[in-house]
Amino acid sequence: MKKTRLFLLVVVSVFGLLAGCGKKDDPNTLTVLNYGKYMEPKILDMFEEETGIKVEYEEYITPENMYTKYKAGAIDYDLICTSDYMIEKLIQEGEVLEINYDKIPLTENLEQTYFEFSKSFDPENKYTLPYFFGTVGILYNKDMVDETKVDSWDILWDQEYSGQIIMADSVRDSFMVALKRLGYSLNTAEEDKLREAQKLLIEQKPMVYSYLVDEAQDEMIAENAAMAVVYSGEAGYALEYNDKLAFSVPKDGSNMWIDSWFIPKSAKHTENAEKFLNFLCREDIAMLNFDYVYYATPNTKVKAVLDPALQENPTIFPPKEILDNCEVLKPLDDETTMKYNLYWKEIKSAE
Amino acid sequence: MRNLKRQLLAGPYLLWMTGFILLPVAVILYYAFTTTSGSFTFLNVSSITFSVHLKALLLSLKLALICTIICLILSYPLAMILNGMKTKSQGFVVFIFILPMWMNFMLRILAWKMLLSNNGVINSLFGTLGLPKLDILNTPAAVVFCMVYDFLPFMILPIYNAMARIQADTIEAARDLGAGTITIFFKIILPLTMSGVVSGIIMVFVPALTSFAVSDLLGGGKVLLIGNVIEQAFMQEYNWNLGSGLSFVLMIFVIVSMAFMNSRGEEGSTGVW
Structure with a gap:
């Protein structure tokens, strides 16, 4: 009996404590x-x-x-x-x-x-x-990459740069690259097209150095990779730190x-x-x-x-001519979001 | 009355346990067995059979197992060597092993990321020595390596403790009775340190199985462990039900492996339970 009482006391006081955690709101x-x-x-x-x-x-x-x-x-x-x-x-x-x-x-x-x-x-x-x-494009190292090729997303699938490619660690951005390479809209919800894009991304995975978001620019400045899919501002920042770097938005179209x-x-x-x-x-x-x-x-x-x-x-x-070629991302319905997430996980767990 | 006083001493821990262990587990269970709209479902838990999730779980088990075995192979002989040293130097060596643990876990992982990167310290060193480039960053090998580095002390210490407790008399007595070094090792030292080995295995295997930060940072987003899947379910997909369902499965794996190990190391007193 005593034990139960003690236990109850404890439970009640825990709740009390938690409730007491709410601070008084400071208007400033x-x-x-x-x-x-x-x-x-x-x-x-x-x-x-x-x-x-x-x-x-x-x-x-x-x-x-x-x-x-x-x-x-x-x-x-x-x-x-x-x-x-x-x-x-x-x-x-x-x-x-x-x-x-x-x-x-x-x-x-x-x-x-x-x-x-x-x-x-x-x-x-x-x-x-x-x-x-801004836009999304390829930040590349001029010494390591053939500059005539960076005007297309194809370069991210070029065996020559195997192990030196940084992809975006973000579902929509990575799919954007693959979908645009295939010539589709980056807001597509069609299963066939998504599967096609997924196949490309799985094919690319062995050549990818790593999937990153905010750290991509640091890796590029340190010359740990030849190219990275980054947001334009990150590229601008990286360019300030290393003059060997340059940025290109592929002509296949991109995301604005x-x-x-x-x-x-x-x-x-x-x-x-x-x-x-x-x-x-x-x-x-x-x-x-x-x-x-x-x-x-x-x-x-x-x-x-x-x-x-x-x-x-x-x-x-x-x-303007680059922006004209770019699309804005639209929200996807729940079912399509689930598809994107599942396909992305499958890419990440692929060998 | 005395009894109540004694119970009160357990109060703070009970408070802690209720608020930070029991309640959260209850919440996880609730989410694990409900859909987003709140109705009962097994789907979150059974989704472990999806090929992506199963693959991630198997990879986690594999890497955790490799990590544990490497830790064991490194630690056991080391603990023996340590135990054979003078008492004074023993303390110092143990101190050296614990030293890295003074530094934050995340910082150590990030440091390894820098060291192992394409143009990192290790590769430039290899370059000047004319050795081939070490290409292990962003592979499962780097993840295992860093897990071994991080969890090694958890294996060394319990084994060393168990070994230090063996009375020199016991070994002397065995020698008097004519046992050779090999017999002494297998009949005395190994059985008496088993409890330490078991604690060590649990303390390495469980965090290695559930880890996600190491694979995230050193796997370059290419090594998908079950911990990463769960993290993604919570952070990326906003699907707490799925995340909780998979966490529940992972908890079962942890409990089963701990129960299994403990049943093997019953006799000792350094067991975790």
Whole structure:
């Protein structure tokens, strides 16, 4: 009897403890979730200094990771940055709050074109604020790779470079490469086409050095591999560190993406979030951030003062003819997502 | 009254166990046997028979087994050598073996990744010595290597402890009765250290079986272990039910292997259970 009582006491007190863990909400905070290496860390301190709002900053690797973190509901995020198709999925699920653009007067610094682009996932421009955009392409080492071949995804299947290829460790990006090589849309849901793409990726696996996301640029800078599938900004960053590197977006077509900010339903400090967004659009802050992130910024004030050579740099600011050849990722229905996931696992477990 | 006081001493642990072991396991079980909409299903657990999952599980078992065997082969003779040293130097050598464990596990893996990479320290060294390039990064071999490196102390210490407990008198007595070195080893040393070997095997095999960080970092995303499948189910696919179902299967494997090993090492007192 005594034993049961003691046990009950313990159980009750455990629950009490857990319940007591919920901190009292501090109005002067802001919880931000962003991709890894995607914001100059100094900005957070500067924002706190100016406004007294403390930023709790968290990072994730792929949009799918972000979705899990957000959906787990353990943390009430106030502001999240992620990619087009994932935002569209969340909007469809009713997880996104409308942004009050009147509170973000510096929105005017952003080029209207990118709001037009954003209409593909946010048709009325109600929910998002563009942050950076770019493409996916091949970052390669000029000494190790024949430059006449990098204009096609075929080179990633070239035996000559076996063991020196880094692929993207992300379902959609890897499938994008294979689908585009086959001449299909990167949003295809047709089983035959997906199987075909999967077959290509399995065939390629023995030649792959490793599957990476954020570390790909470091491996390329260290010359551990000849080429890697990376986002354009990563390439721009890597180019700064090693002049042997170059970037190419294959003519078979690629993915054009826009990463944007949105305020999720879990937000408790929407006003702080809007203040932060306004802060990010400010010229000096956007400049600082651009220098760190090195992706194409939609901020006209920043672009205007950049060195003309940089403005023309096709790695960072993809020219129109490349963008015309690119597609934006769309969210997939649950059944297709499951297919992609299963096929991806089969690739990863293949010999 | 005295009894209650004694029970209270177990309170903190009981609290810990309930909150961080029993409750989570209950939650895993709940997820494992339900669908996303909450109805009962066996599908998450039975999905271990999918060829991808089975392949990952078999690969995990294989790598964990290889890792355990290598650890055992390295540790046993080492423990014997260690035991034969002067007491003072014994302490020092044990200290050296534990030293790497002062460093964070992740950092050590990342360090190996750097060392083994195409242009890493080891390959440049091999290059200058005119040796062929070591191409093991991003292969199962690198994963096993790093697991051995990480888990070796867990094998050495229990075996060494068991060995240190053998009284010199016992061996002397055996010699007096005419036993040769080989007989002494097989009839005395080996049986008396069996309990240490069993603990060592469990402490290496179980974490090796469930590991996913090593294969993620040193496998370059090319070595899919069951731990990686589970991680992907949780983090990538947002399918907690599948992840929990597979975790449940993995737990069964862990429990079975521990029960099996313990049934072999009953006599000793250094057993894990």
